[in-house]
Amino acid sequence: MTSSTRPTRRRSWARLRTAQLAVGLTALATVAACGSDDPGGSDKTTDVTITVALNSEPPPQASLDAFERETGITVKWVNIDWDSLQTKISAAATANTYFADATDVDWSRVGQLGRLGWFYPMDDYLDTDAMAADMPQLASFTSDGHVVGIPYDASFMVTTINSDLYKKAGADANPATMQAYTDGLKKIKDAGVVKYPLNIPFAAAEGLSTYWYEATEAFGGTILDESGAPQFTSPDSAGYRAAQWMIDAMTSGLVPPGNINVADSQGQQTLMAKGQVASTFSDYSGTVGSLYNIPESSTVVDQVTYLATPGTDGPAANLSNPDGIGIPKQAKYPDAAAKFIEWFTDAKQQVDFAGVNGPEKALPAYAMPSHLSAVEEMTAKGDLVGGEVLAAMLKTSKPVFEGGAPAWYPKFSNAVYTNLHAAATGEMSVADAIAAIADTADQLANES
């Protein structure tokens, strides 16, 4: 070693020590950012500001101000799209960092969230037993006997038909069975009223999974039993027949060929609302009032009606797919958040949100109340399009999975929509698609 190289070597060591220090600090910062294991949270319920993160426009400022005057709780509202919201919920819970005091609990993630313990049980804060009678979809938010979130609006799968197109073709506009429903669609096609009468969103997305679940219900069966075992592997099973019916509808020309890449909302907006198709078997509750009867976005105003969903021998039940609101464990003010949720999901408040008491109290794009009493009040006042049919459906609506959505539901749903999509494109047969979905379910159930 020459003398001239020594300073360089010393600097190298100095740099190394600096680098080590930096890595240490980084690790320290990472640990600090991850927070402690104890979620904590203040029980203060006055003079606090809570953050509410939902995929929704905020309620009118006057309503929030009234809530603040009444409780001393200021609400900071954050509107985030659904996908980003789910990612944020997972990231914040995993890193154990604060994200919001109240946020979305989707029905499909109830099992996962319940098992992970990322949300406080709402039954610790609210009398959920008393709420259940007037809130039929509360069952979709129960995991291991605990309520993970409270539904803030009602959403379930319904069948919609364009009665004008049915009338033009001379088809039965009130089919009670799947056979009669399918015959009606064929009649519309044969009459040339529309080229493709049925909308099935075959894009590989969640909307395709829920469509299949509702069709399975219509064929008189379920997807999974309470232990998570698949109930659709036999060709005689409802799930298999539902899948076959959907693919047959595509191959026989009842569904537009382009629908292999059409998502649920896209099909509602570009096909059903434009009169290009005559029916959507598994539509969403509230679309008639919020989309099909809006002249700015629809050419079929007053033509689309709800139909009691056809079944094997008569009307089938309607499956729930509501969004709820819950309190993440990292909430700063869980008690204040619970007070907000109680107010936000109250029947009287929901009637206001639905616009019954004037547009100034309405929550933009609010579908329909989760309280049966609120739906009945709206129906009585004539403020809910198809209210009587919807109220009856809401009463008998049931969760997609009787035992609650399994913790591994997102992965299962991914298998459902990717394989059914592949069957629709002709990439695989219905038998292979069903086998692949069943394999995924078996594997996930065994691993859990």
Place this chain on the structure above:
Amino acid sequence: MSQVPLMESSEADLAATPAAGDGLRRPARRLVGRRGESWVPYVLVAPVALFILLLAIGPALFTVVEAFFRVNALDPPTRFDGLGNFRRLLDDPAVRTSISNTAIYVVVGTLGSTLLGIAAAVVLQRPFRGRSLVIAVLILPWALPGVVEGILWTGIFDPNAGLVNGLAQTTHLGSGDAVLLGQDRIQTIALIELVQVWQIMPLSALLVLAGLQIIPGELYEAAQIDGCGSWGAFRRITLPLIRPAVAVAMVQAVIATLNVFDQPYVLNGASRTASSVMMQTYFVSFQDLDFGEGYALSLLVTVVTLLVSLAVVAGIYRKVEL
């Protein structure tokens, strides 16, 4: 060109500065170490270095380590798993499909954006009326978020009410109900990549344009005198001299295409027909909550990005001295 590191400056350097009077020298001395090293560069660089350490290098190191651990929110606790995450990923048909899809994205996207970028740069190099406006318009797709572009092109490719089918029907060139995406794998990937090329090509064009600007006009004049035609000049002068710029453009295209997410997700959903590795990373991490596999897949993408980029630099880059 010799480079003198800032940290090598010493008191002697400061003293040698002609304008360095006593009043100016005093504050500098307070930032000079015992061995005569100036702390000024460190102080100036520290905020950025800290920022990079905390937000890039820290998480990167964390990812490298965690890729070898089983980190699954639904299967606690976190435990060492060796190559388990990598094995499970490579056994997953969805991941394998996404890898081959991504390979096609990289080849199509890198070649497409580079060739179009060179073509656009050559056109833009010559002065013409409205050139600045064309450059401003050209750069717009690059400035748009991928999701916005995906939504925009959804309207163009929509099988039932899209622009392409509408035009085909109006001009009697097609039935108007062609299924453009989702049916044929190669066609779907090619059309999705067309959207991404539309996004990344402007940057390639600007990088190559910058490379073209430094080529002296005398070289072309000399070539012309020697009887060289336009194509010959382009092949023998332009292309060799813009190789550094092309290499940079290709590397940015490789990085963008290897990390493609928005366009396939928005245009083709979660379908395996055109799913990318980054989509699988998202599904594995945030849908299945298997963060260990997510870290492993991210690490694989990083390593492949590095290797492909190095290969591009080794194959394309040549030092140019003018």
